[in-house]
Amino acid sequence: MATLDLLAEAGYPALRIDEVARRAGVAKTTIYRRWPSKGEMVLDAIAAQLGDRSIEETGDPLHDLRRLLEVTYERLAETVAGRALPALAAEIMGDAGLAEEYRRRFVHPLRERARALIGRAIDQGLLRSDVDPDLLMDAVAGPSLYRPIALGVPAPAGSASAVFDLVIHGARNH
Amino acid sequence: MATLDLLAEAGYPALRIDEVARRAGVAKTTIYRRWPSKGEMVLDAIAAQLGDRSIEETGDPLHDLRRLLEVTYERLAETVAGRALPALAAEIMGDAGLAEEYRRRFVHPLRERARALIGRAIDQGLLRSDVDPDLLMDAVAGPSLYRPIALGVPAPAGSASAVFDLVIHGARNH
DNA sequence: TCCTTAACGAAACCGTCGGTAGCGTAAATG
DNA sequence: CATTTACGCTACCGACGGTTTCGTTAAGGA
Numbered sequence: 001m002a003t004l005d006l007l008a009e010a011g012y013p014a015l016r017i018d019e020v021a022r023r024a025g026v027a028k029t030t031i032y033r034r035w036p037s038k039g040e041m042v043l044d045a046i047a048a049q050l051g052d053r054s055i056e057e058t059g060d061p062l063h064d065l066r067r068l069l070e071v072t073y074e075r076l077a078e079t080v081a082g083r084a085l086p087a088l089a090a091e092i093m094g095d096a097g098l099a100e101e102y103r104r105r106f107v108h109p110l111r112e113r114a115r116a117l118i119g120r121a122i123d124q125g126l127l128r129s130d131v132d133p134d135l136l137m138d139a140v141a142g143p144s145l146y147r148p149i150a151l152g153v154p155a156p157a158g159s160a161s162a163v164f165d166l167v168i169h170g171a172r173n174h
Numbered sequence: 175m176a177t178l179d180l181l182a183e184a185g186y187p188a189l190r191i192d193e194v195a196r197r198a199g200v201a202k203t204t205i206y207r208r209w210p211s212k213g214e215m216v217l218d219a220i221a222a223q224l225g226d227r228s229i230e231e232t233g234d235p236l237h238d239l240r241r242l243l244e245v246t247y248e249r250l251a252e253t254v255a256g257r258a259l260p261a262l263a264a265e266i267m268g269d270a271g272l273a274e275e276y277r278r279r280f281v282h283p284l285r286e287r288a289r290a291l292i293g294r295a296i297d298q299g300l301l302r303s304d305v306d307p308d309l310l311m312d313a314v315a316g317p318s319l320y321r322p323i324a325l326g327v328p329a330p331a332g333s334a335s336a337v338f339d340l341v342i343h344g345a346r347n348h
Numbered sequence: 349t350c351c352t353t354a355a356c357g358a359a360a361c362c363g364t365c366g367g368t369a370g371c372g373t374a375a376a377t378g
Numbered sequence: 379c380a381t382t383t384a385c386g387c388t389a390c391c392g393a394c395g396g397t398t399t400c401g402t403t404a405a406g407g408a
Binding site for chain 1: 364365366367368369
């Protein structure tokens with residue numbers, strides 16, 4: 001799609017809808033017949049490239065959880081759509097409907113899958129029973145947004161494993 | 175300042191400069207004589223309320239690190255400026271100059287202080303010597319942006335302690 | 349008292365850009 | 379052949395960040 005090309009060249013904020021139309025060989029009105037806003041158009045384009053982030057489950061919840069995190073960070077780091085996703089954050093902060101869509105499509109599905117894995121890991125005694133699943137998810141998923149936005153550098157694919165290990169093992173010396 | 179009031183009422187994206195001027199009983203031109211852009215104006219307003227986030231050091235690096243994190247989350251959760259900061263963070267994705275300013279004023283000072291504390295903790299054998307300080311900071315600071323942006327809910331002040339404990343202790347059952 | 353300078357207010361204006369309206373046209377569909 | 383559907387085109391709107399111009403007030407110094 002032309003949207004993804006422009007996204008790669010200019011990034012989300014500099015992506016002009018007129019330019020998308022021109023590049024796609026299409027009238028701007030046609031775009032607005034298909035999508036209600038710029039944000040939703042980009043959302044669709046991103047979803048099309050990211051696809052679903054399903055992983056094959058091995059039965060070892062901790063292993064699967066690590067894989068899920070790795071795949072997620074990998075797509076964020078290595079696809080145009082993934083690198084554009086944090087910039088969409090600006091748009092969703094000002095549009096409640098778009099924010100809802102964003103979370104429904106990109107955030108919640110991942111968290112639900114992670115939540116199930118964490119629950120199973122606790123049941124099997126692999127994780128302490130007093131860990132708060134949400135807290136754990138926040139800690140391992142946080143850098144995916146924090147790094148590009150607050151630091152200006154993407155979270156490299158390898159950092160998924162590293163942050164997972166850190167949180168799971170802990171940092172204290174004993 | 176009028177900027178903070180508007181920020182509290184409407185949030186960053188809906189904050190109109192004309193409105194700030196009207197509320198402050200001042201001409202819009204006066205605002206642009208003092209600040210080069212909306213972003214920098216808000217940056218100043220936020221900095222004025224957040225103040226410096228210094229803590230008194232006790233000599234126990236882990237304790238000080240926790241306090242630093244708690245104070246940070248506290249201000250993010252309990253001040254107008256703090257709650258507006260994530261939206262401003264989203265905005266900086268489209269303005270490299272503003273992003274630099276944002277990081278120079280809000281991100282880097284905190285990370286430098288945290289980095290020093292982590293280094294001291296490692297030296298004193300309180301943390302494993304193989305922990306990556308940046309990784310640790312990403313894990314504990316990540317939720318401060320991830321939660322408001324990706325989840326739409328602020329990181330409560332209490333979560334600072336919780337995420338700190340999680341990362342420091344680890345989640346694995348053994 | 350006069351002159352200069354600095355700061356401000358008022359209001360009109362500009363450019364960009366997301367989003368619309370209106371209208372004509374070409375291809376399916378029956 | 380009539381109708382529907384989808385599209386292209388052009389002109390337009392409105393919001394809003396930011397600028398320009400000009401007139402006014404008020405220090406402050408000689």
